[in-house]
Amino acid sequence: MYYEDDQRVDGEATESSRALDLQYERTWRKVDNLVAPTRGFVLSARAGGGPPGVSTRGYGRGIIQYASWHPIGTTSTINVRAEAGGVLATARDGIPSALLFRTGGDTTVRGYAFDSLGVKSGDAIIGGRYYAVASVEAIRYFGPWWGMAVFVDAGNAGDDLSSLSPVLGYGAGLRIKSPIGPLRLDVAYGQEAQQLRLHLSVGLAF
Numbered sequence: 048m049y050y051e052d053d054q055r056v057d058g059e060a061t062e063s064s065r066a067l068d069l070q071y072e073r074t075w076r077k078v079d080n081l082v083a084p085t086r087g088f089v090l091s092a093r094a095g096g097g098p099p100g101v102s103t104r105g106y107g108r109g110i111i112q113y114a115s116w117h118p119i120g121t122t123s124t125i126n127v128r129a130e131a132g133g134v135l136a137t138a139r140d141g142i143p144s145a146l147l148f149r150t151g152g153d154t155t156v157r158g159y160a161f162d163s164l165g166v167k168s169g170d171a172i173i174g175g176r177y178y179a180v181a182s183v184e185a186i187r188y189f190g191p192w193w194g195m196a197v198f199v200d201a202g203n204a205g206d207d208l209s210s211l212s213p214v215l216g217y218g219a220g221l222r223i224k225s226p227i228g229p230l231r232l233d234v235a236y237g238q239e240a241q242q243l244r245l246h247l248s249v250g251l252a253f
Contacts, residue, residue, distance in 0.1 A: 052143035058169040064141045066102040070095030078116070082228045082250075085124050088115040089251075096135075097142075104141030108134050114251070122194075123187045131179040139166075139176055139206055147174025148204040153248040155180050156202040158216025158237030160244070165204040178204035179211055186222055194222040198233070214239040225249065 048070075054062045070093055078087030091112040099105030110132035117125040132148055139147060149172060152161035166175040180202030188194035198220070201213040220233030228250035236243050 050143040050145055052145065054144050054173065056169050056171045056173065062140065064103040064143050066097040066106075066143050066146060068095060068097050068102075068108070068146060070108070082226070083224060084116045084251075086116050086118050088113070097146075102141075104136055104138070106134050106136035106142055106146075108132070108146060122189075123185065126182075126184040126186065128182040128184075129180065132177070134176040136176065139174075142176075144174050147176065148178035149174050150178050150180055150202050150204045153231075153233075153246040156200045156214065156216050156237075157198070157218060157233055157235035157246050158200070158242075158244055159214070159240055163240075164202065164214065166206050175204045175206040175210070177206070177208055177211055178202065179213070181213075188222070192224045196220050196222050196231070196233070198235075200235070218243075220246075 048068045050066045050068060052064045072091065072093040074091045076089045078084035078089065093110040096107040097105060112130040114128045119125060134142060134147060136142060149162035149165035150156055151159035151164040156164060163172055165172045182198060182200045184196050184198035186194055186196040196219065198218060200216040203211050203213050205211045215238040216235045218233055218235035220231055223230040231248045233246040234243060235246060
């Protein structure tokens, strides 16, 4: 993909960048159900980069994602999820914002607004070169199509590994089985934000 990016943050200079982004992705999947798994795992790895010359700044970029499902009896499941990514470059400047990382929201760290975790620039949150997210969720079904879940999420994004101090979100929610995957309606408390948020998502997180 080719990116042309102009980033404008109030009180900061406008930053323009471009990149020809080349990526390769491989997924390993072993689950009992492709739409709504209760047993098995999914592992996805993505690697690539932008060559110098055709990109404002040469860089390498990688993302790894993992999810597993562990049944407990016939009605309960433990879901474990983790993902992390990094941009290997001497600086964030010159790399299109779409290739940097922010996190937070319905499918990453619940209890926080979408993409509200990242690098603070003025009054805005912009992408950083690294991110990491992890989650543990316990689900109990009380009927053929509905159940309840409790969960803990942790994660953050930053411009260097030392700034990846995870923030926590935890809560509970409703699970409804549907033909396109589980419908999740969650209420989560963001410990850093000190507020409750309502989250809605459908299907697998990735």
